[in-house]
Amino acid sequence: MLQAVTLSCRRGERRLFSDLTVKVEPGTLLAIVGENGSGKTSLLRIFSSLLPPEDGSVLWEGEDIQQLKELYSGQLTYIGHLNGIKDDLTPLENLMSAMALAGEACSQTEAQAALEAIGLKRPIYRLPSKVLSQGQKRRVALARLWLSTRPLWLLDEPFTSLDAASTGIVTERLHAHLQRGGLGVLVTHQEVDLPTDRLQRLRLTG
Amino acid sequence: MSRSSMWGAIGGIVRRDLLLAMRRRSDAAMSVFFLVIVVSLFPLGVGPEPAVLRTIGPGVLWVAALLACLLSLARVFTADYVDGTLEQMVLVPQPLAVLVVGKVFAHWVISGLPIVLLSPLLGLQFGLSGESLGVLVMSLLLGTPALSMIGAIGAALVLGVRGSGLLVALLVLPLYVPVLIFGAGAVTSSMAGIGGEANLSLLGACLVLSLFLAPWATGAALRIALE
Numbered sequence: 001m002l003q004a005v006t007l008s009c010r011r012g013e014r015r016l017f018s019d020l021t022v023k024v025e026p027g028t029l030l031a032i033v034g035e036n037g038s039g040k041t042s043l044l045r046i047f048s049s050l051l052p053p054e055d056g057s058v059l060w061e062g063e064d065i066q067q068l069k070e071l072y073s074g075q076l077t078y079i080g081h082l083n084g085i086k087d088d089l090t091p092l093e094n095l096m097s098a099m100a101l102a103g104e105a106c107s108q109t110e111a112q113a114a115l116e117a118i119g120l121k122r123p124i125y126r127l128p129s130k131v132l133s134q135g136q137k138r139r140v141a142l143a144r145l146w147l148s149t150r151p152l153w154l155l156d157e158p159f160t161s162l163d164a165a166s167t168g169i170v171t172e173r174l175h176a177h178l179q180r181g182g183l184g185v186l187v188t189h190q191e192v193d194l195p196t197d198r199l200q201r202l203r204l205t206g
Numbered sequence: 207m208s209r210s211s212m213w214g215a216i217g218g219i220v221r222r223d224l225l226l227a228m229r230r231r232s233d234a235a236m237s238v239f240f241l242v243i244v245v246s247l248f249p250l251g252v253g254p255e256p257a258v259l260r261t262i263g264p265g266v267l268w269v270a271a272l273l274a275c276l277l278s279l280a281r282v283f284t285a286d287y288v289d290g291t292l293e294q295m296v297l298v299p300q301p302l303a304v305l306v307v308g309k310v311f312a313h314w315v316i317s318g319l320p321i322v323l324l325s326p327l328l329g330l331q332f333g334l335s336g337e338s339l340g341v342l343v344m345s346l347l348l349g350t351p352a353l354s355m356i357g358a359i360g361a362a363l364v365l366g367v368r369g370s371g372l373l374v375a376l377l378v379l380p381l382y383v384p385v386l387i388f389g390a391g392a393v394t395s396s397m398a399g400i401g402g403e404a405n406l407s408l409l410g411a412c413l414v415l416s417l418f419l420a421p422w423a424t425g426a427a428l429r430i431a432l433e
Contacts, residue, residue: 048297049297050293050296050297050432050433051432051433052433070298070299070300070301071299073297073298073299074299076297078293078294078297080290080293081290082288082289082290082293083289083290084289084290084291084293084294085289085290085291086222086226086285086289086291087289088226088229088230089222089225089226089229093225097218097221097222097225098291098294100214100217100218100221100222101215101218101219101222101294101295101298102294102297102298102299103211103214103215103298103299103300105214105218128229
């Protein structure tokens with residue numbers, strides 16, 4: 001279970017939110033919505049431990065994530081608005097090195113299966129990533145979700161530059177993750193097509 | 207944290223960076239070219255007097271190696287910062303300092319090791335004797351990793367700042383001074399016939415100290431850069 005307790009966040013002079021308390025139960029997804037600049041990404045980065053909150057704390061299974069440090073990192077998969085892929089490497093190499101780095105090393109066959117699941121077929125995953133379109137690069141980053149065994153997924157605008165079919169595929173994958181008892185936090189502008197009992201909305205007003 | 211997963215993380219990052227360097231060989235070759243050009247220009251500028259060349263040789267070689275290191279080091283984290291891989295590195299379930307060691311080691315293999323291997327050839331241009339060439343290689347072998355470790359702190363501190371190249375130089379050059387003095391000193395004293403062991407020991411101490419402290423400082427700077 002992931003909890004935010006009286007969180008507040010300030011970027012420069014601006015206070016983005018304060019006294020924010022929210023709870024994400026296993027099997028559910030928290031969708032953070034709000035206008036541009038309302039602090040959605042900052043909140044997600046606080047959840048990921050990349051950004052320390054100005055005040056308040058984030059608890060994972062009842063323990064402060066600032067204390068858990070690497071133990072907490074081992075529980076989550078974070079996909080930010082930057083894809084984290086190298087232009088000079090192929091999608092296959094990118095995916096395999098990202099998984100190895102995250103401590104979830106996978107075989108080439110598993111990585112190929114993940115890329116195919118998200119619609120990147122054979123000739124594409126052997127090309128250098130610099131020739132891919134924005135949507136295809138996004139899919140390379142999201143392919144990690146097919147290999148991740150971590151309970152907590154933190155996704156920043158996962159559907160950006162994805163076509164309708166790929167959005168559907170990713171949503172299905174999210175649903176499967178929730179059904180297995182996983183948790184998710186999602187920053188999004190779009191409607192998420194998930195059952196309402198699994199979805200919790202948080203609107204930031206900025 | 208198990209030891210094997212720690213080595214897995216270091217191995218993963220070293221493998222990835224070496225693979226990237228293979229794809230962009232021209233970038234990796236840049237610091238070596240810089241060294242060769244600078245060192246080759248000195249005999250042309252100073253004149254072919256063997257005694258003069260032998261006197262300035264160790265200093266020139268060491269200063270050129272130091273600047274060549276600095277040249278490539280300023281950007282060691284930039285690409286990872288821009289494309290988002292650095293965020294993923296920070297979120298790895300291993301201490302960040304461990305990954306920094308892997309990252310700097312890969313960088314040293316790409317740009318520091320060629321300098322070490324090439325140095326005897328460049329030393330010949332300055333008329334260094336066989337024994338002094340050996341000491342030169344030893345001193346660079348101990349000194350360049352220390353330069354890489356120290357430089358990584360500067361590179362991490364200026365991440366996301368414009369015109370960062372010059373700023374890195376300003377930040378780390380004072381810290382490079384001991385390494386330069388002991389490195390060039392080792393070669394000079396071996397030429398003078400008093401042996402370079404004392405200076406080499408001090409260089410070794412610099413390397414150990416930088417290996418011990420620099421990864422933590424670099425890790426802390428990287429976290430601040432990502433906030």
